[in-house]
Amino acid sequence: MTAKINHIAIVVEDIDKALTVYRDALGLPLQAVHDEPDEAVRVAYMPTPAGEVELIQPTTDDSGVAKYLAKRGEGLHHVCLEVESIEESLARMQAQGLEILGQPRTNKRGDKYVFVHPKSAHGVLIELYEKA
Amino acid sequence: MTAKINHIAIVVEDIDKALTVYRDALGLPLQAVHDEPDEAVRVAYMPTPAGEVELIQPTTDDSGVAKYLAKRGEGLHHVCLEVESIEESLARMQAQGLEILGQPRTNKRGDKYVFVHPKSAHGVLIELYEKA
Numbered sequence: 001m002t003a004k005i006n007h008i009a010i011v012v013e014d015i016d017k018a019l020t021v022y023r024d025a026l027g028l029p030l031q032a033v034h035d036e037p038d039e040a041v042r043v044a045y046m047p048t049p050a051g052e053v054e055l056i057q058p059t060t061d062d063s064g065v066a067k068y069l070a071k072r073g074e075g076l077h078h079v080c081l082e083v084e085s086i087e088e089s090l091a092r093m094q095a096q097g098l099e100i101l102g103q104p105r106t107n108k109r110g111d112k113y114v115f116v117h118p119k120s121a122h123g124v125l126i127e128l129y130e131k132a
Numbered sequence: 133m134t135a136k137i138n139h140i141a142i143v144v145e146d147i148d149k150a151l152t153v154y155r156d157a158l159g160l161p162l163q164a165v166h167d168e169p170d171e172a173v174r175v176a177y178m179p180t181p182a183g184e185v186e187l188i189q190p191t192t193d194d195s196g197v198a199k200y201l202a203k204r205g206e207g208l209h210h211v212c213l214e215v216e217s218i219e220e221s222l223a224r225m226q227a228q229g230l231e232i233l234g235q236p237r238t239n240k241r242g243d244k245y246v247f248v249h250p251k252s253a254h255g256v257l258i259e260l261y262e263k264a
Contacts, residue, residue: 003159004180008140008211012254021253025224026260027135027215048136050183050214055254075255076208079140082182083159092157121153122144122187123207128158 003089006082006129007052011069015044015057022046028053041065078115078125086112086130093120135221138214138261139184143201147176147189154178160185173197210247212259218244221260225252 012018015033023030028046035042040063044055056077058066068077083089086104093100098120104112110132118125144150147165155162160178167174172195176187188209190198200209215221218236225232230252236244242264250257 002161002180005137005140005183005185008137010254010256018254020228021230025221025228025230026213026248026253026258027221027224028213029134048134051137053137053211073255075250076211079185079208081158081160089157089159092159096152096157098153098157116158118207121158122142122150123205124142126158 003081003083005051006080006127007054008079009054009056009077010075011065011077012055012057012074013069015042015055018055018057019044022053022055035059039063039065076124078127080113080127080129082129082131084130086114086128089128090114135213135215137183138212138259139186140211141186141188141209142207143197143209144187144189144206145201147174147187150187150189151176154185154187167191171195171197208256210257210259212245212261214261214263216262218246218260218262222246 019030022028028048031045031047033042033044040058040060042057042059046053056065058069060066090100099117101115101117104114106112112130114128116126151162154160160180163177163179165174165176172190172192174189174191178185188197190201192198222232231249233247233249236246238244244262246260248258
């Protein structure tokens, strides 16, 4: 049972502007930019040999990400840890009384994911991810 | 020229408490906990197959990390990107007018590092790291 970093997600006002920093100056490789209508965000996927950086830009005004940006400004949104079994991780978290945000969901690829409240993870919104 | 995630650093009040979440519940592997007197922090090193998670706890009241914790509370402190050449990265950043925090320094292992101001990196304190 070993977790690893899957990605970190940084919320930005404008992906194109942020790419001038993260791709052009810092040298992260850009794989693709996609609209993800289910999450009301546009995402720049920047996979590295050691975990992915994602720049996320809200595409509506009323999503969770949009509200986060309006309230807190640009910056880290969440850290995604890939685990072997979300069920086992959840059992351990629930035994500790940690606050999970809703139930695990399954994305189009069949992967499972769930979020842990920042107040239960020392100030960081953690996504747990289990590949199908 | 490809950057990759080297580590992410999360500032916490108490490493032992944070380990109950990050090691015991989330399943990150703990390699070691060391005092780093030069930085006035205690660090839990949690290397994963895809970048390292570091929990950092200030050991004095007057360091930069201690002030950050007092002002902002627990949460992500910085993201470290490993690059092939800090000099080349700095040249690109300076050409864009991005704000670098001081000059590159060299640690005990001979590795070079420098920080980029969060206002120049869309709200994230970025450390650039070049292995010797």
